Amino acid sequence: MPVTLLSVQKVAVRYGAIQAVENAELAVAAGEIVTLLGANGAGKSSLLNACMGLVPLAGGQVHFDGQRISGTRTEHVVRRGMTLTPEGRRVFPGLSVADNLAIGAAASPQLRRETAARRTEMYDLFPRLHERQKQLAGTLSGGEQQMLAIARSLMSNPKLLLLDEPSLGLAPNIVDQIFDIIAALRARGVTILLVEQNAELALDIADRGYVLAGGRIVLSGTPGELRASGLERVYLGAH
Amino acid sequence: MEYFLQQGLNALALGGTYALLGLGLAVVFSVLGLINFAHGELMTLTGYGIFYTLLMGVPYPLALLAGVLIAALAAVLMERIAFRPVRNASPTTMLLTSFAVSTILHILFQNLISARPKAIPVPDAIIGAVSVGSMQIGIIQLLSIAITAVSLLGLTLFLKKSLLGIAMRAAAEDFNVARLMGVNANMVISTAFAISGILAGIAGVLWLFQRGSVDPMMGFLPVLKAFIAVVLGGLGSLTGAVIGGFILGIIEVSLRAYLPDGMLAYRDAISLTLVILVLFFLPQGIVPRRESVR
Ligand SMILES: Nc1ncnc2c1ncn2[C@@H]1O[C@H](COP(=O)(O)OP(=O)(O)OP(=O)(O)O)[C@@H](O)[C@H]1O
Numbered sequence: 408m409p410v411t412l413l414s415v416q417k418v419a420v421r422y423g424a425i426q427a428v429e430n431a432e433l434a435v436a437a438g439e440i441v442t443l444l445g446a447n448g449a450g451k452s453s454l455l456n457a458c459m460g461l462v463p464l465a466g467g468q469v470h471f472d473g474q475r476i477s478g479t480r481t482e483h484v485v486r487r488g489m490t491l492t493p494e495g496r497r498v499f500p501g502l503s504v505a506d507n508l509a510i511g512a513a514a515s516p517q518l519r520r521e522t523a524a525r526r527t528e529m530y531d532l533f534p535r536l537h538e539r540q541k542q543l544a545g546t547l548s549g550g551e552q553q554m555l556a557i558a559r560s561l562m563s564n565p566k567l568l569l570l571d572e573p574s575l576g577l578a579p580n581i582v583d584q585i586f587d588i589i590a591a592l593r594a595r596g597v598t599i600l601l602v603e604q605n606a607e608l609a610l611d612i613a614d615r616g617y618v619l620a621g622g623r624i625v626l627s628g629t630p631g632e633l634r635a636s637g638l639e640r641v642y643l644g645a646h
Numbered sequence: 647m648e649y650f651l652q653q654g655l656n657a658l659a660l661g662g663t664y665a666l667l668g669l670g671l672a673v674v675f676s677v678l679g680l681i682n683f684a685h686g687e688l689m690t691l692t693g694y695g696i697f698y699t700l701l702m703g704v705p706y707p708l709a710l711l712a713g714v715l716i717a718a719l720a721a722v723l724m725e726r727i728a729f730r731p732v733r734n735a736s737p738t739t740m741l742l743t744s745f746a747v748s749t750i751l752h753i754l755f756q757n758l759i760s761a762r763p764k765a766i767p768v769p770d771a772i773i774g775a776v777s778v779g780s781m782q783i784g785i786i787q788l789l790s791i792a793i794t795a796v797s798l799l800g801l802t803l804f805l806k807k808s809l810l811g812i813a814m815r816a817a818a819e820d821f822n823v824a825r826l827m828g829v830n831a832n833m834v835i836s837t838a839f840a841i842s843g844i845l846a847g848i849a850g851v852l853w854l855f856q857r858g859s860v861d862p863m864m865g866f867l868p869v870l871k872a873f874i875a876v877v878l879g880g881l882g883s884l885t886g887a888v889i890g891g892f893i894l895g896i897i898e899v900s901l902r903a904y905l906p907d908g909m910l911a912y913r914d915a916i917s918l919t920l921v922i923l924v925l926f927f928l929p930q931g932i933v934p935r936r937e938s939v940r
């Protein structure tokens with residue numbers, strides 16, 4: 408039995424009167440690719456942001472690598488080895504590629520010392536970023552921005568990478584490249600929790616999956632089980 | 647020609663002061679979305695800091711340094727005590743808080759110190775003028791321009807080269823993602839306030855060179871002008887704040903130099919009209935804040 412890296416227990420997220428996530432239970436073991444599926448507004452991003460400590464929990468607990476991280480600050484979560492590549496890429500447009508990467512390693516003195524070495528690793532992994540290291544991130548193409556966003560999250564050398572809709576708004580061939588990168592990351596030992604609208608692609612690459620609907624986990628299992636239990640109905644909100 | 651050059655230097659010196667003040671406002675605005683009404687009081691604090699350290703017998707250059715450091719410290723404390731508790735409240739709440747801080751400090755200056763000006767004489771050594779060719783250039787003016795240039799250069803280097811500076815720019819563009827990457831939000835905001843305090847302090851020193859005294863209202867007018875400069879340059883843009891500051895300086899000095907005597911009283915009205923005219927054509931200011939690319 409591999410070690411559980413991330414464990415989400417009875418988590419709730421609220422924005423005022425809006426209940427975005429309710430009683431969510433989810434676990435990710437080291438070495439896995441787990442996908443979290445669900446329609447627009449199902450609460451996927453809210454759940455990821457809550458794990459990172461970006462939005463407060465209205466209930467429940469989050470443990471990472473054997474320690475409770477709910478209630479701690481985001482920089483502690485990053486230091487412990489979990490990062491999130493946010494939905495919509497969100498690179499810093501006015502900063503150069505190199506500076507965007509530097510921010511990815513800002514969470515602790517040790518990471519800061521390793522910045523140059525990590526950046527070289529990222530340039531090996533993403534040669535296109537290497538060619539564009541001095542370019543402002545806002546002038547990169549959508550695909551390049553997504554690569555930068557992923558590389559920026561990898562700068563802190565995470566054990567677990569949370570990816571929020573990395574294929575959003577990208578051309579099919581770029582999406583393929585992004586998924587190749589996800590596979591390559593797993594081969595390097597990075598565990599991945601992948602949120603995707605594109606369920607087919609996600610289930611192709613994932614070991615297990617969960618389906619969120621209306622803020623609740625309504626289905627979970629292997630890709631085969633999820634496909635067999637009729638994902639479409641869930642997406643249409645008929646759970 | 648000589649008169650023109652002379653006025654050009656005046657414009658640089660005055661515009662530089664506005665630029666430093668505007669930068670201070672813009673640095674805080676860029677990370678926190680707050681227009682700090684109490685910025686002028688930081689400048690005034692520098693004045694009183696210099697006044698009292700001189701009274702204690704501290705040598706003039708050190709007193710200036712102390713004045714700047716006091717403003718920086720006050721700015722950091724201001725954030726810690728007044729703004730941090732309302733950081734997640736609405737922008738209006740923060741604005742009102744800064745208004746309250748400004749008023750409280752103003753009343754304290756009046757009641758604990760004096761409503762009347764305190765003289766801070768400028769030492770003889772920097773009063774004279776040097777002749778360049780056939781021109782006489784005031785040492786204070788040169789000093790002001792040099793101090794402005796060094797400050798702008800220093801800040802630029804800090805923002806471009808140091809990780810903390812890069813983190814500040816990142817936070818200004820997308821605060822949540824900066825936090826997500828593990829950038830310490832409190833650290834970035836404290837630094838922004840420290841920088842704004844230092845800049846207000848330096849501007850205070852330059853202002854005192856010209857005026858030679860400090861009173862509770864010392865910071866009010868220059869910061870009001872700096873605010874206009876910031877809007878002119880483009881709210882939220884640091885480059886814009888500097889450009890706006892220099893443009894306002896040029897406008898004011900030109901009007902003072904070339905307006906007929908009878909119209910001098912309308913100087914501020916005319917310069918404001920010019921600013922409004924620019925904003926009419928460029929409503930976002932001269933350097934519009936970059937929208938983040940999604
Ligand atoms: N900051 C916020 N303030 C108020 N409501 C919010 C906020 N963020 C999200 N919500 C609401 O919470 C619910 C869940 O949103 P969330 O972004 O988590 O969904 P999602 O599954 O990520 O959707 P998508 O696939 O569109 O990204 C939605 O109803 C949304 O409107």
Ligand SMILES: [Mg+2]
Pocket residue numbers: 451452453494571
């Ligand atoms: Mg989402």
